[in-house]
Structure formats: C-alpha cells, structure tokens
Amino acid sequence: MTYRFGNFELDPHRSTLTRxxxxxxxxxxxxxxxxxxxxRAPAVVNHDEARRALWPEGTASNGSLARAVREIRRxxxxxxxxxxxxxxxxxxxxxxxxxxxxxxxxxESEVAEWTRLDPDAPAExxxxxxxxxxxxxxxxxxPP
Numbered sequence: 001m002t003y004r005f006g007n008f009e010l011d012p013h014r015s016t017l018t019r020x021x022x023x024x025x026x027x028x029x030x031x032x033x034x035x036x037x038x039x040r041a042p043a044v045v046n047h048d049e050a051r052r053a054l055w056p057e058g059t060a061s062n063g064s065l066a067r068a069v070r071e072i073r074r075x076x077x078x079x080x081x082x083x084x085x086x087x088x089x090x091x092x093x094x095x096x097x098x099x100x101x102x103x104x105x106x107x108e109s110e111v112a113e114w115t116r117l118d119p120d121a122p123a124e125x126x127x128x129x130x131x132x133x134x135x136x137x138x139x140x141x142x143p144p
Contacts, residue, residue, distance in 0.1 A: 003038040004101040006085060008076065010038055017075060029054055029064075030071035033094075037086070041100040046093035069094060 002011045008024075010017050012035045017024045026034070036053050037045055045053075051060050054068065069086065078084030087097035101111045 001039075001105070002103045003035070003041075004103065005038065005041075005096060005098045008085075010034060024075050026075045027071060030068040030075070033065075033068045034072050034075075034086075037094060037096045038100055041096040041098075044089045044093050044095040050093060 001013075002009055007020050008017065010031075015028075015031060017026050017031065017034070032054055033050060036050065047065060051058075051065055054060065055064065069088075070080075072086055073080060073084070076085055078086060080088065083097075085096060085098045087095050089095055099111055101109055103109045
C-alpha cells in the first residue's frame with residue numbers, strides 16, 4: 001500500500017517518502033509515525049496510541065513523540081500552528097489534514113473521506129460524519 005497526499009508519496013514497503021518524485025530523508029521513527037497517521041487518516045491518532053505503536057516496549061519519553069512530529073514537519077516543510085498537512089488536535093493527538101489516496105499493490109486506488117479538521121474540536125468531532133475512529137491493532141472496538 002502506498003499513500004499519496006498533496007505532492008507527497010509514502011511507500012512503507014520501500015521505506016520511501018518522495019515529493020514530486022524526489023526522495024526525502026526521514027528517520028525510521030518519524031517515518032513510522034507518518035505511515036500510521038496516513039493509514040488512519042482522517043482519524044485523529046491520540047498521543048498514547050502513537051507512543052504504543054512506535055515504542056511498544058514503553059521506553060519513550062514525552063519528548064520522543066514531539067521530536068518525531070517535528071521531523072515530519074521538517075520533511076514536509078511545515079511549521080507547527082501554520083495549518084499544514086500534519087495537524088495537532090489540541091489535547092488529543094495528531095491527524096493528517098489533507099485528502100489521502102491509498103494505492104494497493106495492483107494499482108487499485110481509494111481516497112479516504114476527508115473534511116478539514118477543526119483544531120479546537122474534540123477528536124470524535126474531528127472525523128468525518130458517519131465514520132468511526134480506527135482501532136489500534138489488537139485492541140477491542142469501542143462500544144457505541
């Protein structure tokens with residue numbers, strides 16, 4: 001599966017991020033975080049879920065996630081608070097705030113339903129109407 005958003009493409013299997021066909025260097029942890037956010041787009045990935053996915057052994061400090069986010073913003077040429085592709089949802093987590101096209105290995109394509117995020121909305125309101133948040137792998141679904 002590859003992910004296209006704006007003029008970027010991320011291929012988790014090849015561990016590549018490109019912009020307009022030019023490769024962008026991104027360290028493994030920020031790369032995995034960006035892949036997680038694109039996989040879950042447009043859902044908000046909360047801080048705890050991101051830390052568990054990136055550091056399953058629980059060794060991450062609060063600053064580790066912030067550093068990974070800064071590296072992603074650097075790679076995307078964005079700054080915090082300027083309303084770019086990587087959006088901070090206050091007191092919740094992070095989300096991709098752009099249409100994401102997912103392409104399968106045989107070229108099949110789907111575009112995730114997307115509505116611009118309101119950064120002040122609670123996480124459940126930041127998702128498109130009619131959708132449900134994605135669960136973490138191995139976790140039980142949240143009852144309605």
